Amino acid sequence: MGRITIQNLSKTYINRRRFPRGDDDPQVRQGERITVLKDINLEIENGEMVCFLGPSGCGKSTLLRIIAGFEPACGGVVQVNGQPVTGPSADHIFVFQHSGLFPWMTVAENVGLGLRHLKNHHSRQAQVTEFIEMVELEGFEHHYPRQLSGGMQRRAELARALAVNPDIMIMDEPFSGLDFLTHMKMREEVVNMHAFIRKTMLLVTHNIDDALIMGDHIVILGSSPTAVTMDRILDFPRPRNFEKSPELGRLRSELFLMLGINYAV
């Protein structure tokens, strides 16, 4: 289960670097308070693919770090499956990171990390093989990360995430730095993987098309301080196609406008 409830969430950072050196005034020494998130309310259903969009610096990563328990909130509540988040939970949440593979381990060893609990060597190996096949990396089981292309490394990371089998998978700009075709391929793979595992996935992206093609639910955050400016369930049929679905195309133009771009490209 991966149901998330966020109520009146707020987050303030203190910019301690702002006080002048040697200033002993306690108020000044407290530093300038920067409110990043204010009154965020969201309901995320189990199994949803939620795409977060918003201008740079609006607090998308901060929000995901709070959900993952890496960062405390300053106000409000975040609950996962009805339980308040009080810290990181390796059992429930997997944070998909760039270069998250251990460089001294092969692809199979990296993927196998998530299956350490399986005592039977043969069933563990069988599952490692299954996940590696799922991301089409068969033949590269014994390669080290440095021997893989950027796209293959991301696929190996996906296989590792699948092996961990978390309730919630968090992906912060998972396609950044990939070339156009690899980006498209990875996007397709994540959509297929999600359709297969139906786990809750939270994905931060700067790419409106990614959000529209992938998301069951789109959340747009506005800045200064960040509030939810759009919270919308997408029920367009899949595979999604802008040419075949004029409504999807209209929503695309609307999102471009909301994010300050007048002419959708």
Ligand SMILES: Nc1ncnc2c1ncn2[C@@H]1O[C@H](COP(=O)(O)OP(=O)(O)OP(=O)(O)O)[C@@H](O)[C@H]1O
């Ligand atoms: N540890 C911190 N201390 C002080 N300020 C911070 C800290 N972490 C983040 N911030 C500030 O919080 C704001 C939101 O940062 P965050 O990384 O969440 O934005 P984002 O929307 O993910 O940005 P981007 O899209 O550029 O990755 C920024 O103004 C950032 O400077």
